[in-house]
Amino acid sequence: MHIKNPWAKLIAIVVALVWVIPFIGIVMSALRPSQEVLYGWWRPPFHFSFKNLVGAWTHPTASLSIGLRNSVQVAIGATLLPTFVASLMAYGLGRLRFRGRGPLLMLIGLLLALPQQMIAWPLFREMHALGLLNSLTGLILAHSAWGLPWMVFFLRGYIETLPVELEEAARIDGAGRLKTFIYVIFPLMLPALASVMVLQFTWVWNDFFMALILIFDPNKMVITQQIPLLRGQYHVDWGLLSAGTLIAMSVPLLVFVFLQRYFVRGLIGGAVK
Amino acid sequence: MRSTPRAEAKGTREGRPRRGLPLLFARARKGEGPAALGFLSLGLLLIALFVIYPSVRTLWLSLFDKEGFAGVSNFIDLFRDREIVDFGRFLSREPPWGALLHNLVWTVIHLPLTVGLGLVLAVVFSKVKSWWVGLARGAIYLGIVTPLIVGGVIIRFLFEKHAGLVPQVLGALGAGAPWSAGWTAYPETALLALVIGSVWLWTGFSMVLHSAGLSTIDRELYEAAQIDGASEWAQFRHITLPLLRPVTLVVAAMTFLWELKIFDIVYVATMGGPGGASNVLALEMYFSAFRELDPYRASAIATLITLFSLPVGYWFARRRLGR
Numbered sequence: 001m002h003i004k005n006p007w008a009k010l011i012a013i014v015v016a017l018v019w020v021i022p023f024i025g026i027v028m029s030a031l032r033p034s035q036e037v038l039y040g041w042w043r044p045p046f047h048f049s050f051k052n053l054v055g056a057w058t059h060p061t062a063s064l065s066i067g068l069r070n071s072v073q074v075a076i077g078a079t080l081l082p083t084f085v086a087s088l089m090a091y092g093l094g095r096l097r098f099r100g101r102g103p104l105l106m107l108i109g110l111l112l113a114l115p116q117q118m119i120a121w122p123l124f125r126e127m128h129a130l131g132l133l134n135s136l137t138g139l140i141l142a143h144s145a146w147g148l149p150w151m152v153f154f155l156r157g158y159i160e161t162l163p164v165e166l167e168e169a170a171r172i173d174g175a176g177r178l179k180t181f182i183y184v185i186f187p188l189m190l191p192a193l194a195s196v197m198v199l200q201f202t203w204v205w206n207d208f209f210m211a212l213i214l215i216f217d218p219n220k221m222v223i224t225q226q227i228p229l230l231r232g233q234y235h236v237d238w239g240l241l242s243a244g245t246l247i248a249m250s251v252p253l254l255v256f257v258f259l260q261r262y263f264v265r266g267l268i269g270g271a272v273k
Numbered sequence: 274m275r276s277t278p279r280a281e282a283k284g285t286r287e288g289r290p291r292r293g294l295p296l297l298f299a300r301a302r303k304g305e306g307p308a309a310l311g312f313l314s315l316g317l318l319l320i321a322l323f324v325i326y327p328s329v330r331t332l333w334l335s336l337f338d339k340e341g342f343a344g345v346s347n348f349i350d351l352f353r354d355r356e357i358v359d360f361g362r363f364l365s366r367e368p369p370w371g372a373l374l375h376n377l378v379w380t381v382i383h384l385p386l387t388v389g390l391g392l393v394l395a396v397v398f399s400k401v402k403s404w405w406v407g408l409a410r411g412a413i414y415l416g417i418v419t420p421l422i423v424g425g426v427i428i429r430f431l432f433e434k435h436a437g438l439v440p441q442v443l444g445a446l447g448a449g450a451p452w453s454a455g456w457t458a459y460p461e462t463a464l465l466a467l468v469i470g471s472v473w474l475w476t477g478f479s480m481v482l483h484s485a486g487l488s489t490i491d492r493e494l495y496e497a498a499q500i501d502g503a504s505e506w507a508q509f510r511h512i513t514l515p516l517l518r519p520v521t522l523v524v525a526a527m528t529f530l531w532e533l534k535i536f537d538i539v540y541v542a543t544m545g546g547p548g549g550a551s552n553v554l555a556l557e558m559y560f561s562a563f564r565e566l567d568p569y570r571a572s573a574i575a576t577l578i579t580l581f582s583l584p585v586g587y588w589f590a591r592r593r594l595g596r
Binding site: 008009011012013015016018019020021022023025026029037038039040041042082085086088089091092093096097098099101104105106108109110111112113114115116117118119120121122123124126141142144145146148149152153157177178181202205206207208209212213224227228231236238241242245248249252253255256260263264267268 | 308309311312313315317319322323324327328330331334394397400401403405406408412416417418421423426429430431433435437441473481482485533536540554555558559562563568572574575576579582583585587589591593
């Protein structure tokens with residue numbers, strides 16, 4: 001299949017350049033003194049400066065050190081909680097037969113296509129009533145519930161590919177449903193759980209809308225909320241803003257570099273099949 | 274011939290013709306309602322509280338206004354609202370055209386570009402081995418993990434007047450304003466800048482899924498075609514394309530849903546401006562709810578987005594549930 005095709009290589013080069021250059025621009029303007037990049041990050045002279053990174057990290061009104069800490073808490077909480085809940089649900093929907101299972105699956109399937117705007121206003125009011133506005137707990141709960149439908153769908157699909165015989169063997173030995181789930185199914189699900197967790201973590205980290213409507217306190221804001229605040233009122237300080245985006249991107253980037261396999265598998269499993 | 278074992282496998286999985294299943298499983302069936310409730314209750318509670326209730330409430334609110342029950346009048350008002358649809362300006366080609374038309378234009382440009390580009394790149398990259406391919410793949414993948422808020426900043430940065438690469442290059446090539454000025458500052462170019470940027474961010478999704486689809490195609494098909502003397506184009510046209518069709522459909526569906534709810538990019542890059550020229554439905558809904566504090570109009574917009582999403586969601590859910 002590997003044909004020496006000069007066009008293919010040319011396309012690869014052009015595409016690589018087009019896709020890489022914007023990222024290079026951000027890195028350059030983040031790591032150079034602000035006044036050097038006023039008329040373009042590609043213009044010499046090139047000097048290295050930590051000033052923008054430090055400026056974004058310790059910004060007076062949107063210190064990314066705070067946002068990063070909040071984002072870590074929210075992303076971890078909103079990954080672990082729904083992963084646990086979704087694995088239980090997936091087993092219930094994948095293996096147990098009960099009345100209303102079909103319609104329930106269809107309902108959960110439809111929720112996959114729901115836009116966040118559909119829940120925004122009532123969710124805001126509800127969180128206010130529950131005293132969970134401006135709280136990381138509230139945001140974690142919202143993200144958890146929001147992520148559940150696709151996680152359940154993904155995990156249910158995986159469970160249905162597992163052989164039933166193992167469970168039957170466990171049940172003949174007298175294990176109940178819960179025991180069967182904990183000792184037989186859960187260990188078998190680990191690869192799928194890894195994919196689900198990596199994807200959910202990245203999505204929660206990257207989310208902006210949910211945080212925007214539920215968090216206002218500058219000390220509770222997550223990192224994606226702080227990025228627009230770094231822009232400044234009257235003119236855009238591109239050095240500072242680039243440094244901020246670099247910091248905000250660093251975590252999903254690390255996840256992707258080290259856990260790419262699970263990420264891609266999750267993406268594929270969620271869509272193709 | 275091939276369909277027989279497949280149909281059988283499906284039959285056992287759905288559990289309708291129960292002949293092949295052990296007695297044990299059939300007996301356990303009766304008492305599975307309570308067990309299912311145990312496994313499902315926690316998740317259903319969370320979903321009911323924070324997804325279902327708010328959605329139903331939004332739907333409900335969309336039928337009311339300050340005075341009380343309003344029927345579908347909120348929706349009728351939306352279609353008369355210049356912020357949502359402005360056909361007159363659309364025909365005169367002078368933006369703003371209204372949020373709904375902006376979403377539509379976005380879709381018309383973005384959908385074929387990302388789906389097609391992802392497909393072509395997946396095929397091309399499967400044919401060449403070069404470190405350029407590795408670099409290109411890596412950079413395109415990056416778009417998927419980039420927070421969209423960061424993506425929006427990068428787009429703005431690319432099209433900025435002095436600091437941005439695109440206007441500077443176009444200016445050097447002799448183009449005039451607005452092409453050589455800040456794209457996001459001019460109504461004629463703001464939306465286009467965002468759409469181009471979103472192609473840059475989303476093509477990775479299409480490429481990853483098409484690559485995965487390609488790897489499932491049997492190599493022998495290509496070998497047989499080569500023996501028959503089929504050209505590369507013919508192989509693409511008659512083997513790759515038809516066999517990738519299910520994947521392409523899924524990519525197109527998910528891309529459509531993504532375009533409908535586009536928000537972060539616009540919020541950070543243009544705030545829907547200048548003068549509403551890059552406004553979209555999701556942003557208009559946000560303004561309506563949280564700036565103008567009009568939950569009724571906001572709910573109507575949200576419901577409208579949902580009405581557009583649901584048919585695709587229904588098709589997708591049915592497909593995944595194998596019905």
